[in-house]
Amino acid sequence: MSVLEEILAKKKAEVQERKALYSQKLLEQSIFFENRIVSLKKYLLREDKSGIIAEIKRKSPSKGVINQNVSIERISIGYMQAGASALSVLTDQTFFGGSNEDLKVARKFNFCPILRKDFIIDEYQIVEAKAIGADAILLIAAALTEREMKDLAAFAKSLGLETLMEVHNEEELEKGLNENIDLVGVNNRDLSTFEVSLNTSFELASKIPGSFIKVSESGISSPSQIVELKEAGFDGFLIGQNFMEQSRPERACAEFIEELSRLDRRAYAKS
Numbered sequence: 428m429s430v431l432e433e434i435l436a437k438k439k440a441e442v443q444e445r446k447a448l449y450s451q452k453l454l455e456q457s458i459f460f461e462n463r464i465v466s467l468k469k470y471l472l473r474e475d476k477s478g479i480i481a482e483i484k485r486k487s488p489s490k491g492v493i494n495q496n497v498s499i500e501r502i503s504i505g506y507m508q509a510g511a512s513a514l515s516v517l518t519d520q521t522f523f524g525g526s527n528e529d530l531k532v533a534r535k536f537n538f539c540p541i542l543r544k545d546f547i548i549d550e551y552q553i554v555e556a557k558a559i560g561a562d563a564i565l566l567i568a569a570a571l572t573e574r575e576m577k578d579l580a581a582f583a584k585s586l587g588l589e590t591l592m593e594v595h596n597e598e599e600l601e602k603g604l605n606e607n608i609d610l611v612g613v614n615n616r617d618l619s620t621f622e623v624s625l626n627t628s629f630e631l632a633s634k635i636p637g638s639f640i641k642v643s644e645s646g647i648s649s650p651s652q653i654v655e656l657k658e659a660g661f662d663g664f665l666i667g668q669n670f671m672e673q674s675r676p677e678r679a680c681a682e683f684i685e686e687l688s689r690l691d692r693r694a695y696a697k698s
């Protein structure tokens with residue numbers, strides 16, 4: 428069984444348990460249900476932002492524990508003050524050590540787009556995403572059929588949420604793309620071997636239709652890589668581990684963005 432299959436099997440059981448505990452009607456009574464969505468698409472295109480989606484990730488199947496006991500309030504505010512365009516919060520508990528509470532805390536302290544990073548297989552989780560204050564959800568092409576991708580993205584749209592569809596190859600891209608998808612994320616981490624290669628992004632960039640915002644995900648560790656990814660057409664850059672493995676992730680993010688701005692200014696001066 429691959430890690431992704433293992434995660435999905437656990438998620439299926441978890442969703443059934445949560446449905447029995449909190450009805451959809453109850454979730455819809457959350458104060459966040461009335462919130463206006465902050466558009467991830469729009470924020471990634473803002474000139475005054477870095478394009479970085481800074482992630483809160485306590486542990487992972489590939490790395491184990493990264494930074495378990497963190498202050499979500501401090502990191503999320505720090506990420507945004509550093510110039511990140513958006514936040515990504517892992518809400519999966521078993522494999523990533525996250526929780527819905529983490530996202531609610533990030534929502535409480537920040538006005539910015541927040542991506543609920545989880546393994547979504549059921550409409551219930553999309554209602555839950557809205558109920559905890561998320562603006563966008565992740566749908567993983569490798570985890571869903573073409574029909575499921577279309578229906579879940581349409582459901583997200585009906586609640587006003589944006590969908591980032593994650594792909595690893597051309598086949599998943601062709602299978603998953605539909606009119607309800609807002610952003611396409613290319614994951615540079617192979618989920619069966621955990622090998623990371625930015626070539627996955629470089630190879631798929633030109634295959635993603637221009638109408639979709641492009642996000643490169645995973646394994647990004649230097650500002651110069653972002654410069655190259657921008658040249659390849661990417662608008663968004665999802666970074667977790669590189670920040671989270673530092674004792675002060677928000678400082679690591681600020682230094683990274685400062686260096687990125689220096690590189691951007693240098694490139695602008697040359698052009």
Ligand SMILES: O=C(O)c1ccccc1NCC(=O)[C@H](O)[C@H](O)COP(=O)(O)O
Nearest residue numbers: 487488489644645646647665666667668
């Ligand atoms: O990170 C993992 O080990 C992992 C394993 C299995 C499924 C998903 C996984 N990661 C989720 C992500 O997509 C990343 O957290 C995200 O792209 C940030 O990546 P990184 O900057 O490398 O932490």
